[in-house]
Amino acid sequence: MSGGEARSRLRSALADTTRQLGEAGVPSPSVDARALIAHAAGTERPLVMVEELPEGFAQQLAHLTARRAQREPLQLILGRAPFRHLLLDVRPGVFIPRPETELAVDLMHQHLDGPPHEVVDLCAGSGALGAAVLDELPRSRVLSVEIDAAAAELTAHNLERAGTGRGRVLQADLLGEIPQLAAVAPVDAVLSNPPYIPPDALPRDAEVLEHDPHRALFGGGDDGLEVPRAVITWARRLLRPGGVLIMEHADVQGKAALAAATDCGGFDLLRTVPDLTGRDRFLVARRAPGEPTSGSERLSR
Incomplete structure (x- = not known):
């Protein structure tokens, strides 16, 4: 996967995750979405600097997003x-x-x-x-x-x-x-x-x-x-x-x-x-x- 492909997937993931969390009533959907995406990607770097996504990224992000949408605290999800x-x-x-x-x-x-x-x-x-x-x-x-x-x-x-x-x-x-x-x-x-x-x-x-x-x-x-x-x-x-x-x-x-x-x-x-x-x-x-x-x-x- 090229860096451009990774960033394209991340932009899509950010928009979709933010939407899901907003619909679930999460108070800060965009901030939480970024934190969940970084966690699923296994990175502490800014998302704009991510060049590659791990295998299973989409499945992991979907799991994390579902937990947050159920109003499980972000801190517990991230540990x-x-x-x-x-x-x-x-x-x-x-x-x-x-x-x-x-x-x-x-x-x-x-x-x-x-x-x-x-x-x-x-x-x-x-x-x-x-x-x-x-x-x-x-x-x-x-x-x-x-x-x-x-x-x-x-x-x-x-x-x-x-x-x-x-x-x-x-x-x-x-x-x-x-x-x-x-x-x-x-x-x-x-x-x-x-x-x-x-x-x-x-x-x-x-x-x-x-x-x-x-x-x-x-x-x-x-x-x-x-x-x-x-x-x-x-x-x-x-x-x-x-x-x-x-x-x-x-x-x-x-x-x-x-x-x-x-x-x-x-x-x-x-x-x-x-x-x-x-x-x-x-x-x-x-x-x-x-x-x-x-x-x-x-x-x-």
Whole structure:
């Protein structure tokens, strides 16, 4: 096959795949079509540079397109998800990292009084936040806490790829007492994208409702904030004075999250920060000077 023939087939494939995905209601059919075509072609290069297509390309693309048309998340089809400077591995049954969560790492940098070295990621999911910290801060160490066994295993994998030997995982339920977690205090930052959806609010996107585990979506309690309140309580216990909590929440939960941190006590400089679309999505709270944190073990042990 000549380069011209390959490019002609690719143009046809792009038009046809985009049409199929658009008809299926996929939000970004052209972008997803390009990703599926590159995956079927076995290339990371721009499609305009592809000179040859592998045997079985058309059949593979048809299979991938059918999966996406059924609203299976693109990340699960490709087996990876971009997050800041990383391509993280993703697996069925584990929460898929979202681009909006990336802002949490920037907020951590902005609100600390020095470079963070000891970071705890609560409700780690795939390990996205912890892996980004390890990747961007070579002197950092991360402890990721996750209740689900499959997610904890994936987190360990992604942490090791991002920063060999500097990350570890603790499988535990934040709603209970966890001596191993309490013992790591004091730390510089606590990051978290916890489950926070109320029980009566169903996600609208089929990709979320049918493929993200409900344990990673619904936060418990009447308002969905049972787990986020536990995150705030743990942050107070873990952070050094001047350390910072960055916690994602729903765009309608800003006031409730601020109230939860105020009621918990031990924080100052509390604020709600919008995401890049202007929606209130992050609680930022600095650990106030005062009571010492508990525990003496460092994350490097």
